[in-house]
Amino acid sequence: MIELLDGMPAGVIGFEASGKLAAEDYRDVVLPTLEVAAEAGEVRFLIVMRDFQGMSGGALWQDLKVGFGHLKAWKRIAVVTDIDWVHHMTSLFGWMTPGETRVFALDDRDAAVAWVLG
Template identity: 70%
Template structure:
């Protein structure tokens, strides 16, 4: 499930993900917010992942489409999680992601927000 984070600074789009991620999560929650942010100029993205039980095939496809559709708009992506494997994979493949990518532990959520805004 993905829910949008509220009360973030202007220009920052944020989400909290937990459990199993579905295509509907992307279509109904992520995509409208990213489309709005990209139309405004650039995407500064904060993703907080507390636990993760996988993604449906449709969610994987939506994830790929989201990145490509707004390729030039991505500025910064902050991943906030205590899941070591997710932070490790992000550090290995972050160079493939548009914009800058950085990971933070859950305890450093405020630091992640400050970085993504900067």
């Protein structure tokens, strides 16, 4: 499941992912929000993952489409998690994502918001 985070500063879209993500999570939650942000200019994206358990094949496909659908709009992506494998995968493959990507610990969420906004 993925939910939109309230209270993000103007210009930042934030989500919290938990459990296993499905294609519907992207279609119903991420894509509508991303479309609005991309039309307004740069996409500054924050995702918090506390108990993330991976993605279905459909969700992975949606994730790829989201990344490349507005390739030039992506500015920064902050991944906020204490899950070791997510941290390592983001560090290894973050260069493949559009824009800058950085991983933060859950305790550093405020720093992540400041960085993604900057």
